[in-house]
Amino acid sequence: MAQIAITLAEIAEKIGATLVAKDDQLLVSGIATLELAESDQISFLANPSYRKQLVDTQAAAVILHPDLQEESPVPVLVMNNPYVGFAKLSQLFNNLPEQPIAIHPSAVIAESAELGEGVSIAANVVIGESVQIGAGSRIGANSVISDHSIVGDNCLLHANVVMYHDVVIGNNCILHSGCVLGADGFGFAPDAGNWVKIAQLGGVRLGDDVEVGANTTIDRGALGHTQIGNGVKLDDQIMIAHNVVIGDCCAIAATSGIAGSTILGKNCTIAGGVGIAGHLELTDGVHITGMTLVSKSIKEPGAYSSGTAIMPAKEWRKSATRFRQLDDMARRLKTLEKNQ
Amino acid sequence: MAQIAITLAEIAEKIGATLVAKDDQLLVSGIATLELAESDQISFLANPSYRKQLVDTQAAAVILHPDLQEESPVPVLVMNNPYVGFAKLSQLFNNLPEQPIAIHPSAVIAESAELGEGVSIAANVVIGESVQIGAGSRIGANSVISDHSIVGDNCLLHANVVMYHDVVIGNNCILHSGCVLGADGFGFAPDAGNWVKIAQLGGVRLGDDVEVGANTTIDRGALGHTQIGNGVKLDDQIMIAHNVVIGDCCAIAATSGIAGSTILGKNCTIAGGVGIAGHLELTDGVHITGMTLVSKSIKEPGAYSSGTAIMPAKEWRKSATRFRQLDDMARRLKTLEKNQ
Amino acid sequence: MAQIAITLAEIAEKIGATLVAKDDQLLVSGIATLELAESDQISFLANPSYRKQLVDTQAAAVILHPDLQEESPVPVLVMNNPYVGFAKLSQLFNNLPEQPIAIHPSAVIAESAELGEGVSIAANVVIGESVQIGAGSRIGANSVISDHSIVGDNCLLHANVVMYHDVVIGNNCILHSGCVLGADGFGFAPDAGNWVKIAQLGGVRLGDDVEVGANTTIDRGALGHTQIGNGVKLDDQIMIAHNVVIGDCCAIAATSGIAGSTILGKNCTIAGGVGIAGHLELTDGVHITGMTLVSKSIKEPGAYSSGTAIMPAKEWRKSATRFRQLDDMARRLKTLEKNQ
Structure with missing residues (x-):
């Protein structure tokens, strides 16, 4: 699959972070955890329990909360919500194959259906009477949309x-x-x-x-x-x-x-x-x-919540047996209290 | 979708109810609850807890048990089992699109397959060797029926x-x-x-x-x-x-x-x-x-039944912990009883 | 479906059993339980609780552990793990229809896809860019394999x-x-x-x-x-x-x-x-x-394990109510013990 490469400056702009880096034109080509990230990958610190991994990270840059900014050995993308930063970053590296903006000839589409601009219909799709598909929507292979149904704009229906x-x-x-x-x-x-x-x-x-x-x-x-x-x-x-x-x-x-x-x-x-x-x-x-x-x-x-917590099966069987006797146990407990 | 309109008389006949109405030729075009029904819709009273809604209903007619017949402000379709009446009524207003009685040219059907009269095969269906499809059955788009399988009469297979x-x-x-x-x-x-x-x-x-x-x-x-x-x-x-x-x-x-x-x-x-x-x-x-x-x-x-009832998670954790100790609790209870 | 017939000798070889039989050319055409097997079917004894059915079996032969060999009234296929013998036997009688080694003309296959030798692609299959399908693999009707995915050798993908x-x-x-x-x-x-x-x-x-x-x-x-x-x-x-x-x-x-x-x-x-x-x-x-x-x-x-055992719903409701009080019960039990 084609490799994606983006500069730190571009990433900062797209995810809404403040970049603190000497070289804002550094190219990165992927995302990884603090522990596994290599020098062309970006990482992030959202869960405090990974904080100790920050000092040793090899990442090209790290998405961080302002409070932790000083602790990073590498360039920082500063954001109040680093996990949202990671989410937006992941979308920049999305590797979902592009579906051609075209109607595949094998698709079976009712004449009364209305397709918006830039719609993509994959192979063997079946679209019924009066269906409407909004602009930019993609319909995956072998999907079926029956009569009078409506798909909004920019939707993505995967296969089947x-x-x-x-x-x-x-x-x-x-x-x-x-x-x-x-x-x-x-x-x-x-x-x-x-x-x-x-x-x-x-x-x-x-x-x-x-x-x-x-x-x-x-x-x-x-x-x-x-x-x-x-x-x-x-x-x-x-x-x-x-x-x-x-x-x-x-x-x-x-x-x-x-x-x-x-x-x-x-x-x-x-x-x-x-x-x-x-x-x-x-x-x-x-x-x-x-x-x-x-x-x-x-x-x-x-x-x-409901249910019970997990136990070794042998001990569980004892508790399960006692569960059946619970009402009886409760009554006997009350009797003991009265007789005390 | 096409609007369906049926007279009260026709409905009474088709669902097996006795009609009590001044105008048995009144046309109705839908079904709704007692509360929401408008003057061209039929309603029903099957669950006694909705009885108080009967007096204010705007429905064209109501399916009712004979015992409640006198309470209705609108025409009545009298039946011993109003819920079955509602079920039959719903079928009269079924809006499932009709599938043409035809074999779609994109279907792939083995020569040894046998299709009954009035069978409908939608787009991209695949039917294997020696398959039999009974009269009047409809096979939805992109469905697959493999070798030697048999579908009876008047069956409905939806898509996929x-x-x-x-x-x-x-x-x-x-x-x-x-x-x-x-x-x-x-x-x-x-x-x-x-x-x-x-x-x-x-x-x-x-x-x-x-x-x-x-x-x-x-x-x-x-x-x-x-x-x-x-x-x-x-x-x-x-x-x-x-x-x-x-x-x-x-x-x-x-x-x-x-x-x-x-x-x-x-x-x-x-x-x-x-x-x-x-x-x-x-x-x-x-x-x-x-x-x-x-x-x-x-x-x-x-x-x-099995399981436990739902609780606030904080309290549940206490009960779940005690569940693990149940056998021990039961033994201690017994000891107390003995020592009493 | 075509009937399969195999000799006892062939079966013994294919499942790795020692055959003890007068006529090793006896043809068998199916598998059944000890109780239901007829004279042209093979049976097996893997679960000791069915041992008493062995003496009356009408099977053509039985797969047995060496320890039980003497108890069989019919020819024996001796194996240390009769259940594995049954599993291998079942494969000999597999009735899954064969899929022709061919690419169905309705399949939509990207030019960049690579198909191994002896691959079978059924109707309406959709295969994306750069997909690789290993030798001998079969892809069922209406299945979809997206870009850059890889299927190994001798795989079987059923329909959809x-x-x-x-x-x-x-x-x-x-x-x-x-x-x-x-x-x-x-x-x-x-x-x-x-x-x-x-x-x-x-x-x-x-x-x-x-x-x-x-x-x-x-x-x-x-x-x-x-x-x-x-x-x-x-x-x-x-x-x-x-x-x-x-x-x-x-x-x-x-x-x-x-x-x-x-x-x-x-x-x-x-x-x-x-x-x-x-x-x-x-x-x-x-x-x-x-x-x-x-x-x-x-x-x-x-x-x-976790959960509780099944009970009549009426009794269960009592236990479920008491489960909510378990922590309280445990504390009261402790108090009683202290006051004893």
């Missing part, structure tokens, strides 16, 4: 993405491979031991700047839409059920699932493997730790 | 579905995007620190009226088939391992997994995030609550 | 697999449908309530003999690669986050997830539904039981 009909995504969204937006919500009416399907008549609505991980699924609404706010980040293998509403800038880690009609406030962070039951409401700023089952609404911001 | 070889599905099945039927079961023999692959020689068999959610996987059997009964409903992101047998009309919610050779009886309901260990047997009518680990067979119908 | 750019897999790997290798790791820097994307600059590296299940995702590294060792077996619906390192010959069951930068030693076995937090280190030979949350590093080999 599926958008069902009536799915609308905002600008600057990234959808990773294997994600499915708009499959039917899981709705059935019980009828004498059988299940009668409830047609899922709503759609899916994503705001701007949403990222959806690989093999994540967001189901369409039953009546009304499933809604994902602006700036929401979803990891891989997540399940968002019908009519869920996720507030702006929530981040949800992999393999979590949110059941139907649940509402998340803004700026919630949900760790991996979490399950959130249906028809609940979580306020803004809730943090759920890994593999927690959320079985009731949460009205106060803060961190919440 | 994969059926491996020797996978047989019944009539009226719905497979959502990204689901994979017939990948190899997870079988390996340990051999001095390495794993020797056990070829998975069985197939997958689905009954009639089965729905499989987006990105759900059903593995093929090792010897013999993995079997899914009639009327089974599987949500998204579910994993069904090799040689699992699922009884008729079970419903399983998203992100659950069932390990190899486990047998579920009929009419079981499995909530989301559940894990069921291998080689177990669950009788008919078992209900498993969310994120439960089922580690032994279940012989009595009823509801079962 | 996605490899992003800069993903390198070794020889003899099997990737099942819907798996995604190289999607972006979940990396964002918080910036005043918003998330700034960290471009994921690393790739994915798989060793030889790795199997990846259906709909499993392995994310690319942030800086440096996500690494999967030789002989690792991953089941379906697994999530491997960025910069995870998995040691040789680990086996991980379905729906488990491993968070970023965690390192697994060699020969670990992870059951289904397990979650492993990020930045941890597990030594060689660790076994994690189903649905355990691994929240700290593990330095000793052995089995580990």
